[in-house]
Amino acid sequence: MEMDSLPNGNNTAGTPISATATATANPAPPQSSNLPQLTESLKLEHQFLRVPFEHYKKTLRANHRAVEKEMSAVISGVTEAAAADLSPDDAVNHLNSLVCRLQGLKRKGFYSFDFLFAVLSLEEGSRAEHLQAQKCRVRLDHLESADAENMSEWNNTRMKRILVDYMLRMSYYDTAVKLAKSSNLQDLVDIDVFQEAKKVIDALQNKDVAPALAWCADNKSRLKKSKSKMEFQLRLQEFIELVRAENNLRAITYARKYLAPWGATHMKELQRVIATLAFKRDTECSTYKVLFEAKQWDYLVDQFKQEFCKLYGMTLEPLLNIYLQAGLSALKTPYCYEDDCTKEDPLSQEAFRTLAMPLPYSKQHHSKLVCYITKELMDTENPPQVLPNGYVYSTKALEEMAKKNNGRIICPRTGLVCSYTELVKAYIS
Amino acid sequence: MDLDPRQYENLAVNDNDIHNIVLSYLIHNCYKESVESFIACTGAKQPTDYLEDMDKRKRIFHFALEGNALKAIELTEQLAKDILENNKDLQFDLLSLHFVELVCSRKCTEALEFAQTKLGPFGKEPKYMEKLEDFMALLAYKEPEKSPMFHLLSLEYRQQVADSLNRAILAHLNLPSYTAMERLIQQATVVRQCLSQEAGKDGPPFSLKDFLKS
Numbered sequence: 266m267e268m269d270s271l272p273n274g275n276n277t278a279g280t281p282i283s284a285t286a287t288a289t290a291n292p293a294p295p296q297s298s299n300l301p302q303l304t305e306s307l308k309l310e311h312q313f314l315r316v317p318f319e320h321y322k323k324t325l326r327a328n329h330r331a332v333e334k335e336m337s338a339v340i341s342g343v344t345e346a347a348a349a350d351l352s353p354d355d356a357v358n359h360l361n362s363l364v365c366r367l368q369g370l371k372r373k374g375f376y377s378f379d380f381l382f383a384v385l386s387l388e389e390g391s392r393a394e395h396l397q398a399q400k401c402r403v404r405l406d407h408l409e410s411a412d413a414e415n416m417s418e419w420n421n422t423r424m425k426r427i428l429v430d431y432m433l434r435m436s437y438y439d440t441a442v443k444l445a446k447s448s449n450l451q452d453l454v455d456i457d458v459f460q461e462a463k464k465v466i467d468a469l470q471n472k473d474v475a476p477a478l479a480w481c482a483d484n485k486s487r488l489k490k491s492k493s494k495m496e497f498q499l500r501l502q503e504f505i506e507l508v509r510a511e512n513n514l515r516a517i518t519y520a521r522k523y524l525a526p527w528g529a530t531h532m533k534e535l536q537r538v539i540a541t542l543a544f545k546r547d548t549e550c551s552t553y554k555v556l557f558e559a560k561q562w563d564y565l566v567d568q569f570k571q572e573f574c575k576l577y578g579m580t581l582e583p584l585l586n587i588y589l590q591a592g593l594s595a596l597k598t599p600y601c602y603e604d605d606c607t608k609e610d611p612l613s614q615e616a617f618r619t620l621a622m623p624l625p626y627s628k629q630h631h632s633k634l635v636c637y638i639t640k641e642l643m644d645t646e647n648p649p650q651v652l653p654n655g656y657v658y659s660t661k662a663l664e665e666m667a668k669k670n671n672g673r674i675i676c677p678r679t680g681l682v683c684s685y686t687e688l689v690k691a692y693i694s
Numbered sequence: 695m696d697l698d699p700r701q702y703e704n705l706a707v708n709d710n711d712i713h714n715i716v717l718s719y720l721i722h723n724c725y726k727e728s729v730e731s732f733i734a735c736t737g738a739k740q741p742t743d744y745l746e747d748m749d750k751r752k753r754i755f756h757f758a759l760e761g762n763a764l765k766a767i768e769l770t771e772q773l774a775k776d777i778l779e780n781n782k783d784l785q786f787d788l789l790s791l792h793f794v795e796l797v798c799s800r801k802c803t804e805a806l807e808f809a810q811t812k813l814g815p816f817g818k819e820p821k822y823m824e825k826l827e828d829f830m831a832l833l834a835y836k837e838p839e840k841s842p843m844f845h846l847l848s849l850e851y852r853q854q855v856a857d858s859l860n861r862a863i864l865a866h867l868n869l870p871s872y873t874a875m876e877r878l879i880q881q882a883t884v885v886r887q888c889l890s891q892e893a894g895k896d897g898p899p900f901s902l903k904d905f906l907k908s
Contacts, residue, residue: 513806520834528834528842536827539834543809543817543826550817 313426314404315578316455321397327483328394339363403452426453431585433459434570436466455577462573469566472506474499477569487576495572497527501538502565505556509546516542586620593621634693638662638677643693650688654681657691713738718874722864724752747773751863758856759849761798763791766859777866784862786816787855790829794846797832798839805833 346359411419425448432441433456445454468476481488481496488495500523507516520539528535537552544553555561574581593612601612601621611617634643636659643649649657656676666674667685674683713736720729726748732738750773757766767788770777778785789812796805809830816822828843835841845851861871879902886900 514802517802517806517833521836525834525836525841528831532831532842535834536831540817540823540827540830542806542833543814543830545810545814548817550823552823553817 312577312579312584313408313453314401316458317397317400317404319577320455320458321394321401323483324393324397328391400452407453422448422450422453425450427584427588429454429456431583434583436463438463458577462570465569465573466566469562469569472562474503474565477565480569484576488572491575493572494527494531495568497524497531497534498565498568500524500527501534502561504538505541505561508541509557511545513542589617589620590624593617594624595627597621597624597626599626636662638666645693649691649693651691652676652681653683653687654679663688710738715874715878718870721748722860722870722873724748724755726752747863747867751860754863755856755860758788758791758859759852761791761795761852763788763795766856770859770863773863774866777862781862782816784855784858786813786822786825787858789813790825790846791852791855793829794832798847802833 342359342363346356351359407422425444429441429445429450432438432444433454438456438459441454441459442456445451445456465476465480468474477499478496481499500519504516504519504524507513507519524535524539538556541548541553541556544550546557548554548557571581573579580587596610596612600606601610602618606613612621634649634657635641636643636647636649637656638658639662641647641659641661643657643659647659647661650660650663651657652674654676656678663674663685672685674685674688675681676683713732717729717732717738720732726745729745729748750769754766754769754773757763757769767778767785778788789808793805793808793813796808813826813829817826829846832838832841832843832846838844839847864871883900883902886905890900
């Protein structure tokens with residue numbers, strides 16, 4: 266009998282060859298293939314090198330400022346001594362204290378609280394520099410160590426790094442620390458950087474802007490270059506809190522000192538917030554009522570996270586999401602959203618469907634058919650064959666069935682019985 | 695034949711009409727002494743009904759012009775209760791004049807209380823909300839005269855509000871809220887512009903200033 270059309274809908278599955286199969290097909294790739302593989306990996310791993318480097322640069326700048334401050338203090342101390350009429354003993358004592366300061370040493374009888382703090386600060390800064398330089402070196406070594414022999418171990422380490430990154434971004438700090446420690450990943454993950462962010466975020470969640478403002482001051486030139494308005498947003502929120510507390514005169518003083526300078530670039534926002542003075546916190550006017558809602562602090566936290574990631578050169582999305590979406594974009598087909606999507610397909614699960622929602626469908630140049638009986642691919646070596654009832658199965662499966670049943674074929678879906686000779690070969694486009 | 699408006703040399707103008715036009719302008723702007731002097735010189739008819747309220751109108755206008763909005767409001771309400779009640783735009787503008795006066799006098803506490811009690815209630819309507827935001831922003835500057843909203847502190851702005859108030863009072867008194875002079879100038883300008891368009895001229899549009907100089 267002749268077939269006018271083939272009902273391929275139920276047999277089409279966009280399942281590509283898996284990475285494991287690829288690895289199996291090439292069990293021992295030559296050494297030279299290591300470089301392209303690493304290059305591909307680096308496209309998603311730029312923050313692996315950039316974050317500790319940015320952290321290192323920041324520490325260097327802070328230490329440089331601290332040293333300059335100490336030098337200024339010492340120089341003015343010398344000038345002071347030269348101008349004053351000191352007795353020989355007093356002069357000697359004064360110079361000794363200056364020498365101690367320069368050497369970063371403490372000596373009994375020559376330190377005050379401020380001096381002690383300054384010395385500890387310098388020592389701490391120096392140690393931090395050393396640790397961060399070391400971290401940069403460790404990561405370079407780690408990337409260089411990736412080769413054919415230990416690729417499996419390397420990928421396993423990368424998986425853990427990605428999980429730690431995800432936990433840190435979701436504020437699961439304790440879990441991240443434990444995983445990093447148990448896998449000896451401390452130098453390969455950015456826990457200390459995220460701890461810095463944690464302090465600011467915790468404060469914002471307690472409606473305290475001081476640490477965030479201090480962070481803005483520390484990174485003033487970088488934020489200005491990127492035209493950030495993080496500081497302005499923080500100032501607006503602090504103003505709103507003063508209005509909420511009906512501290513109106515302090516609010517006006519605050520606005521004149523901290524908000525007015527932003528008027529040239531953000532006048533509309535400035536005006537809208539200042540106008541709350543005329544409405545008070547219990548206003549029903551929706552334009553201004555929203556400014557007094559608690560969720561404004563949530564916006565500040567989100568805004569800070571974005572600025573923080575941008576400043577350190579991190580991706581705005583967790584690496585885990587990025588890797589998952591890269592994989593899902595290769596798997597996503599219209600079939601995934603139908604009811605009879607197979608359980609093996611990750612997109613049969615709601616969580617993955619949500620993650621894949623904004624992604625485009627994968628581009629399939631050729632149809633890929635999977636045998637209902639054997640679950641194997643049907644290709645030129647194992648071509649699909651069509652039963653009289655229109656159902657399609659692989660040649661291998663049908664041949665094996667024929668051997669067991671004296672040349673008869675029994676359709677597993679409809680129960681139809683026919684002869685092997687009645688089958689028609691199908692071609693895959 | 696159609697009259698060509700450009701041949702105005704042939705048009706006879708009645709002296710009485712000219713007198714009425716000038717008188718209208720003087721009365722509108724409360725130039726009482728000038729009105730009396732003009733009438734005496736020209737022998738024009740005495741418009742007794744016009745002069746009755748001119749003194750009151752004059753005082754109100756000047757209070758508004760110098761920024762004493764509360765006094766202007768008080769006198770306007772003495773004249774008639776419903777002038778401002780029926781004109782919320784004008785009411786808001788006058789109250790905002792007072793707010794500006796407080797800001798310029800550096801009386802922040804008073805300005806704040808005034809804004810909350812008198813201006814705040816207007817905030818429910820979008821058109822007032824935007825204006826209110828402009829005025830409130832003045833509080834954010836130590837020297838409001840140097841702020842981006844400095845125009846709200848200008849004589850020009852007060853003049854504009856005072857003019858609006860004057861027109862509202864005139865309307866209430868069933869008097870023309872625009873002078874005959876204004877109407878004539880507007881009419882002449884529009885006519886000249888239409889003629890230019892019809893003639894397809896490529897020259898510059900009609901300019902009253904240029905016309906009067908020629």
